[in-house]
Amino acid sequence: MGFLSAFKKKNITIFIFILIVFLLFTLAYQATVYSAEPPQMRVGISISGSHLELSFDSGYTVINMANGAPLQLPAGRYKLVNTGGGIQVLNILNVSQGVFSGPLYLKPLSSHPSGQAFQVHNAIYGSEYRGALEILTEGSGIRGVNIVDLESYLRGVLPREMPPSWGNYGGMEALKAQAVAARSYALYNQSLQRHSGYYVCDSQHCQVYGGKSCETTNTDTALSQTRGEILNFNGVLIQPFYHATNGGHTELTQNVWSGSLPYFSSVPDPYDDPSNPLGLNNFIVHNHALWQADIPINSLQTLLVNNGYNNPGQVKQINIVSSFPSGRVNELRIQGTAGAVVSLLKERSRTVLGLRSQLYSVQDDPQPRVWIVSAVSGVERKESFSELEGKWAVGGNTMKRMLIGESFTAMGNGTRSQVPYLSFVIEGRGWGHGIGMSQNGAYNRSRAGQNHNEILSFYYPGAQIDVGY
Numbered sequence: 001m002g003f004l005s006a007f008k009k010k011n012i013t014i015f016i017f018i019l020i021v022f023l024l025f026t027l028a029y030q031a032t033v034y035s036a037e038p039p040q041m042r043v044g045i046s047i048s049g050s051h052l053e054l055s056f057d058s059g060y061t062v063i064n065m066a067n068g069a070p071l072q073l074p075a076g077r078y079k080l081v082n083t084g085g086g087i088q089v090l091n092i093l094n095v096s097q098g099v100f101s102g103p104l105y106l107k108p109l110s111s112h113p114s115g116q117a118f119q120v121h122n123a124i125y126g127s128e129y130r131g132a133l134e135i136l137t138e139g140s141g142i143r144g145v146n147i148v149d150l151e152s153y154l155r156g157v158l159p160r161e162m163p164p165s166w167g168n169y170g171g172m173e174a175l176k177a178q179a180v181a182a183r184s185y186a187l188y189n190q191s192l193q194r195h196s197g198y199y200v201c202d203s204q205h206c207q208v209y210g211g212k213s214c215e216t217t218n219t220d221t222a223l224s225q226t227r228g229e230i231l232n233f234n235g236v237l238i239q240p241f242y243h244a245t246n247g248g249h250t251e252l253t254q255n256v257w258s259g260s261l262p263y264f265s266s267v268p269d270p271y272d273d274p275s276n277p278l279g280l281n282n283f284i285v286h287n288h289a290l291w292q293a294d295i296p297i298n299s300l301q302t303l304l305v306n307n308g309y310n311n312p313g314q315v316k317q318i319n320i321v322s323s324f325p326s327g328r329v330n331e332l333r334i335q336g337t338a339g340a341v342v343s344l345l346k347e348r349s350r351t352v353l354g355l356r357s358q359l360y361s362v363q364d365d366p367q368p369r370v371w372i373v374s375a376v377s378g379v380e381r382k383e384s385f386s387e388l389e390g391k392w393a394v395g396g397n398t399m400k401r402m403l404i405g406e407s408f409t410a411m412g413n414g415t416r417s418q419v420p421y422l423s424f425v426i427e428g429r430g431w432g433h434g435i436g437m438s439q440n441g442a443y444n445r446s447r448a449g450q451n452h453n454e455i456l457s458f459y460y461p462g463a464q465i466d467v468g469y
């Protein structure tokens with residue numbers, strides 16, 4: 001009896017101990033999941049010209065942050081100029097409203113600042129923005145910094161990363177996967193502190209941000225259905241690289257750049273392989289998944305020299321010395337008549353030659369298949385070469401790589417109308433580095449019924465989705 005009650009007492013003590021530990025864990029877990037609102041972003045807005053053109057309605061007030069005093073500016077359109085001695089505010093009639101040391105702060109009066117919007121008329125990537133605006137001098141110019149919560153910020157980012165219309169064709173889960181990647185990338189950029197005065201810029205350097213002007217229903221839905229979701233690996237935010245199409249095989253960071261990250265893999269991706277190995281219905285092959293490039297042997301020398309390599313002389317041969325298991329090039333060797341050999345490694349084998357991806361093969365011998373455009377006896381000929389997309393057009397003294405819908409003006413010297421050129425023919429797959437999520441692969445997976453968790457766990461294996469707030 002005595003033994004039994006002692007046993008029970010001990011059991012109860014253990015039970016209470018376990019209960020307390022459990023409660024503590026639960027509380028700690030809930031604290032990390034539900035405690036915070038979205039963090040605030042500070043986004044540097046790119047403008048054309050040296051002044052900032054701003055409009056706001058009666059829902060805002062402008063405060064001089066130097067002394068906290070409001071400027072008493074009525075709603076309307078203003079021009080803000082850096083005079084060297086401060087920020088001058090001019091009204092629509094160009095009448096000065098004063099020069100202020102600043103920074104100035106356009107403050108939304110509503111308790112839901114993301115529900116209001118103001119305009120920056122000379123912004124490059126957008127025109128209308130949610131939240132608040134800080135206006136500060138930057139060198140001899142002026143900078144507007146949009147202060148906006150992360151979720152509202154992403155509403156102006158996501159439509160610039162993936163076509164919102166995909167949501168109408170079975171791609172909602174792809175948009176949601178992109179939303180989680182974009183949210184993680186925004187926080188990752190924020191932690192890098194690549195800018196002073198703001199966390200991220202609104203150009204490709206960080207993430208293109210168009211503000212309220214570019215929001216769409218599909219991307220807003222993708223964001224609200226994944227609110228707060230970010231990608232972590234062992235509790236640390238990942239670098240969620242993504243690209244247009246991987247051509248059928250994912251890639252590791254060390255095979256493109258250097259240094260490995262534990263949440264990427266190099267495996268076949270049947271949902272982004274142009275040959276559609278799974279025989280999926282309504283399979284989407286990305287427009288640029290299969291490509292061919294002709295590089296004139298003469299232009300190779302220029303490409304190498306422009307990229308800081310020794311001039312190998314007239315190029316005789318280019319060949320792939322080694323590849324990775326994915327098929328992406330590890331080393332491309334270029335041999336010239338001067339005897340010099342140039343080795344292009346990893347990503348350089350793609351970027352130096354201006355190719356769409358590192359996943360390609362080369363025909364050993366140069367082929368006579370370059371397209372020449374010239375003029376006769378000083379007469380200018382202008383033609384459209386949409387069918388020659390990706391080819392090189394060569395004039396009397398110019399050479400140019402053709403893009404879709406582009407026209408090329410060739411000014412000949414009158415002595416020749418066509419110049420035969422030899423070129424190396426390169427055939428490749430994919431567009432981009434191949435690391436992390438393929439957007440086209442995500443689209444096919446979404447259309448085949450995968451949810452955004454399944455899509456993300458394929459492209460970022462080992463990473464888990466956590467709810468940041």
Ligand SMILES: [Zn+2]
Binds near residue numbers: 200201202203206207
């Ligand atoms: Zn940036």
